[in-house]
Amino acid sequence: xxxxxxxxxxxxxxxxxxxxxxxxxxxxxxxxxxxxxxxxxxxxxxxxxxxxxxxxxxxxxxxxxxxxxxxxxxxxxxxxxxxxxxxxxxxxxxxxxxxxxxxxxxxxxxxxxxxxxxxxxxxxxxxxxxxxxxxxxxxxxxxxxxxxxxxxxxxxxxxxxxxxxxxxxxxxxxxxxxxxxxxxxxxxxxxxxxxxxxxxxxxxxxxxxxxxxxxxxxxxxxxxxxxxxxxxxxxxxxxxxxxxxxxxxxxxxxxxxxxxxxxxxxxxxxxxxxxxxxxxxxxxxxxxxxxxxxxxxxxxxxxxxxxxxxxxxxxxxxxxxxxxxxxxxxxxxxxxxxxxxxxxxxxxxxxxxxxxxxxxxxxxxxxxxxxxxxxxxxxxxxxxxxxxxxxxxxxxxxxxxxxxxxxxxxxxxxxxxxxxxxxxxxxxxxxxxxxxxxxxxxxxxxxxxxxxxxxxxxxxxxxxxxxxxxxxxxxxxxxxxxxxxxxxxxxxxxxxxxxxxxxxxxxxxxxxxxxxxxxxxxxxxxxxxxxxxxxxxxxxxxxxxxxxxxxxxxxxxxxxxxxxxxxxxxxxxxxxxxxxxxxxxxxxxxxxxxxxxxxxxxxxxxxxxxxxxxxxxxxxxxxxxxxxxxxxxxxxxxxxxxxxxxxxxxxxxxxxxxxxxxxxxxxxxxxxxxxxxxxxxxxxxxxxxxxxxxxxxxxxxxxxxxxxxxxxxxxxxxxxxxxxxxxxxxxxxxxxxxxxxxxxxxxxxxxxxxxxxxxxxxxxxxxxxxxxxxxxxxxxxxxxxx
Numbered sequence: 001x002x003x004x005x006x007x008x009x010x011x012x013x014x015x016x017x018x019x020x021x022x023x024x025x026x027x028x029x030x031x032x033x034x035x036x037x038x039x040x041x042x043x044x045x046x047x048x049x050x051x052x053x054x055x056x057x058x059x060x061x062x063x064x065x066x067x068x069x070x071x072x073x074x075x076x077x078x079x080x081x082x083x084x085x086x087x088x089x090x091x092x093x094x095x096x097x098x099x100x101x102x103x104x105x106x107x108x109x110x111x112x113x114x115x116x117x118x119x120x121x122x123x124x125x126x127x128x129x130x131x132x133x134x135x136x137x138x139x140x141x142x143x144x145x146x147x148x149x150x151x152x153x154x155x156x157x158x159x160x161x162x163x164x165x166x167x168x169x170x171x172x173x174x175x176x177x178x179x180x181x182x183x184x185x186x187x188x189x190x191x192x193x194x195x196x197x198x199x200x201x202x203x204x205x206x207x208x209x210x211x212x213x214x215x216x217x218x219x220x221x222x223x224x225x226x227x228x229x230x231x232x233x234x235x236x237x238x239x240x241x242x243x244x245x246x247x248x249x250x251x252x253x254x255x256x257x258x259x260x261x262x263x264x265x266x267x268x269x270x271x272x273x274x275x276x277x278x279x280x281x282x283x284x285x286x287x288x289x290x291x292x293x294x295x296x297x298x299x300x301x302x303x304x305x306x307x308x309x310x311x312x313x314x315x316x317x318x319x320x321x322x323x324x325x326x327x328x329x330x331x332x333x334x335x336x337x338x339x340x341x342x343x344x345x346x347x348x349x350x351x352x353x354x355x356x357x358x359x360x361x362x363x364x365x366x367x368x369x370x371x372x373x374x375x376x377x378x379x380x381x382x383x384x385x386x387x388x389x390x391x392x393x394x395x396x397x398x399x400x401x402x403x404x405x406x407x408x409x410x411x412x413x414x415x416x417x418x419x420x421x422x423x424x425x426x427x428x429x430x431x432x433x434x435x436x437x438x439x440x441x442x443x444x445x446x447x448x449x450x451x452x453x454x455x456x457x458x459x460x461x462x463x464x465x466x467x468x469x470x471x472x473x474x475x476x477x478x479x480x481x482x483x484x485x486x487x488x489x490x491x492x493x494x495x496x497x498x499x500x501x502x503x504x505x506x507x508x509x510x511x512x513x514x515x516x517x518x519x520x521x522x523x524x525x526x527x528x529x530x531x532x533x534x535x536x537x538x539x540x541x542x543x544x545x546x547x548x549x550x551x552x553x554x555x556x557x558x559x560x561x562x563x564x565x566x567x568x569x570x571x572x573x574x575x576x577x578x579x580x581x582x583x584x585x586x587x588x589x590x591x592x593x594x595x596x597x598x599x600x601x602x603x604x605x606x607x608x609x610x611x612x613x614x615x616x617x618x619x620x621x622x623x624x625x626x627x628x629x630x631x632x633x634x635x636x637x638x639x640x641x642x643x644x645x646x647x648x649x650x651x652x653x654x655x656x657x658x659x660x661x662x663x664x665x666x667x668x669x670x671x672x673x674x675x676x677x678x679x680x681x682x683x684x685x686x687x688x689x690x691x692x693x694x695x696x697x698x699x700x701x702x703x704x705x706x707x708x709x710x711x712x713x714x715x716x717x718x719x720x721x722x723x724x725x726x727x728x729x730x731x732x733x734x735x736x737x738x739x740x741x742x743x744x745x746x747x748x749x750x751x752x753x754x755x756x757x758x759x760x761x762x763x764x765x766x767x768x769x770x771x772x773x774x775x776x777x778x779x780x781x782x783x784x785x786x
Contacts, residue, residue: 001036001350001371008374009346009410011035013308014356021281025070027274036353040295040368046355049117051290053280054357056106056115063277064101064773067094068270075264083246084253087142092256092263093135099125099266100132102273105773118276124269126262131255138248145245153244160237167194167230174224181205183219192238193231195221279356287311288357292365297405297440298322299345302361306344307351315476316360319345322367325461327431327441328480329454332465337476338444339376339412341465345442346374346410367440369408373399376412392416396430405438414443414450424449435460551674558653635685640667646683654686707731710741710780718754725755726762733764733785741771742781755781 006012015031022028037043056063074088084092106122108114138149147154171187171194179185181202187194190211197219198206208224223231256263282288286307300323303316319341321328330338348358352366375395396411403409415427424447431453434441443450454462466475493502637646640657648655648671655669661680668677711728713721725742732740744751759768764785771780 005372005374006035008376009343009350010308011347011350014351018278018282021278022274023065023068024271024274026072026271027278030275031278034354036350040293043353043355043368044293047290049276050279050283050355050357052115052118053276054283057280057284061773061776063273064105065098065274068098069094071095071267075267078253078256079260081257083250086139086145089135089252090139090142093132095267095270096128096132099270100127102270103127121269121272125266128259128262131259134255135252138252145248149248150244156237156241156244163230163234163237167227167234171227178206190221192235193223194227195223198222283357286359288359289362291352291358292363293368294365295368297367298365299367300365301348302364304344304348305359306340307359317341317478319478322440325459327435327460328463329450329460330444330463331451337465341478342376342410342412342442342444346372349408370406372408373403374410375399376410403434403437403439408440409434411443414445415447420447428453636681637683637685645686647686648678648683650682707735707737709737710743712743713751714743714745718751721751722754722758725758729762729764738785740783742783743776744781746779759783
């Protein structure tokens with residue numbers, strides 16, 4: 001992609017905005033090198049990775065990059081075998097910890113959603129816990145080595161403390177005994193050695209080594225001879241301490257050198273993830289979405305916005321070309337938004353082709369282009385003695401040399417800056433030549449001739465920016481299919497120009513031109529209405545599609561449940577009959593045995609008992625089977641009321657009765673979004689489970705409404721936040737919520753402290769804790785209710 005178009009369409013400003021969301025210097029360098037990718041596969045993959053990162057941010061929170069530094073220079077030094085200082089070692093340790101935590105953060109749990117690209121990137125991270133632990137055990141801060149770094153260092157520092165304690169005791173004794181010779185009754189340090197401030201005239205009274213004197217010369221800083229030996233011992237211990245620290249640093253550097261390939265690889269992966277999540281954070285900030293990508297030259301942007309215009313001021317537009325037409329000619333008044341529309345389209349294309357989310361609605365489409373060319377703005381060059389027209393034409397000449405069917409070309413005020421007749425003819429010639437090459441073209445113009453060219457030329461379409469004559473201001477909305485009207489007479493009249501002047505001007509213009517302008521106005525009004533109707537219809541169609549899919553899934557689930565219920569009933573019924581048959585066979589066998597015994601009075605009595613037993617078993621089996629059937633069918637309706645609930649066994653679903661029975665015994669019912677006619681005798685009474693009755697009774701009693709699972713307290717002072725949180729906890733407790741979240745932000749910690757103090761005494765709170773990774777960290781408090 002040529003660098004000129006990145007500057008003209010202000011993609012360089014997008015990169016500057018994107019840099020603010022990166023942590024490491026290396027990731028920021030990647031952002032400054034970002035430009036459209038060379039293949040459609042790369043575009044789709046990088047868009048997908050950005051979208052995955054956005055989903056991770058929304059569902060799991062920020063990745064654990066805390067403490068991550070750019071350690072590229074330290075790694076290069078370690079690769080060459082150099083000894084690293086404490087700051088560099090500590091930063092490498094922090095980087096390794098961030099790598100380990102990020103790997104754990106992106107490792108998918110069984111119940112979590114898959115993030116294919118991010119997981120593939122993170123799988124390359126090598127966990128080096130031993131090196132990480134070695135660094136953090138040895139180094140406390142960028143300036144301090146831990147006493148536990150080695151046993152030798154611990155012994156040296158212990159001896160140092162003891163020596164320093166002895167020296168301080170001795171020097172305090174010296175100060176007390178020589179107080180009459182001192183400027184102040186205290187000791188001080190000069191070059192790591194203990195000295196006392198002696199008045200210059202008494203220097204012979206305090207034998208020792210002079211290390212320094214005051215600026216006036218009145219005070220000498222003398223190391224008493226009795227301290228020289230102890231000071232020397234302290235000096236030796238400090239030299240040993242420094243040598244041991246250097247040995248520890250060398251040992252840690254050697255440890256890093258041994259795993260330098262894995263460490264370097266971990267750092268590169270973190271930089272790449274930093275780059276990806278920076279794209280996602282920027283996309284989230286501007287409300288971006290992932291576009292669909294095609295290689296057919298189709299651009300379809302829904303509610304597209306210019307990303308560099310503030311969200312409160314920007315006006316969105318639907319911009320599309322590539323299906324019914326390949327060239328779009330935009331006309332309209334100055335300051336109406338033509339150039340902004342041009343830049344919005346080109347910039348969104350550049351963003352999408354660079355793997356960035358775009359400021360447009362879901363299901364927007366961009367096309368893969370190998371090159372995007374733009375001739376926008378006043379490029380008059382005093383240095384090269386070029387006029388505006390000459391500068392534009394020089395740029396256009398370059399475009400005409402290189403543009404082909406895989407190019408997207410943007411022209412702002414094509415042919416302007418010269419004679420209108422010649423300029424419009426030249427513009428039409430350029431547009432027609434590029435159209436025949438198969439280029440996708442978006443151009444703005446003031447020339448009426450180009451409106452006619454668009455009307456009579458195949459696959460070329462007119463568009464305009466809407467202008468409100470009543471308020472004399474543009475609405476900045478793009479209207480595709482209608483050429484723009486100049487509105488010069490209306491604007492002049494509103495501004496106070498005399499009617500007779502406007503009348504004379506109208507007489508000068510031919511009647512055909514006036515009729516054409518009036519036709520444009522009529523088309524514009526109709527187009528606005530048609531566009532609104534189409535937009536409303538599209539929204540309703542989408543909602544209907546979602547409802548259809550939802551209820552189709554629900555119906556399929558109901559069918560499955562019903563089939564399972566019937567199958568279970570059939571299985572149980574078969575088992576009941578089998579059991580009854582086996583018992584009947586056993587009874588008959590007993591009866592035959594009795595008959596063989598002879599027909600005595602006792603035998604007859606036993607026979608009758610067995611027959612009664614058989615009748616009882618068969619009756620029980622039949623009764624149990626009938627009960628199973630009734631369980632499935634339910635009780636028939638005693639009465640029919642409009643709006644009452646009933647159960648339809650054939651759908652295994654509750655329905656609402658909409659009509660009285662007709663002469664054939666048919667009633668109309670509503671099942672979800674469907675209205676169907678069924679026989680009255682097929683409907684059954686609705687039976688509620690104990691749990692449903694209990695819930696319904698509780699809801700009716702409390703008349704509760706839905707309560708959110710979290711409350712945002714940010715921006716409030718402590719008193720207001722505590723009051724809001726207390727009221728929210730009451731509502732949540734009444735609603736039966738078990739766990740809720742109070743969002744107070746991190747800030748200075750004052751609000752968090754006040755909230756936590758209130759929670760300790762709250763009657764509804766069982767326990768509370770700060771949020772974990774993925775929940776908001778220290779910026780939220782999670783409350784478990786009683």
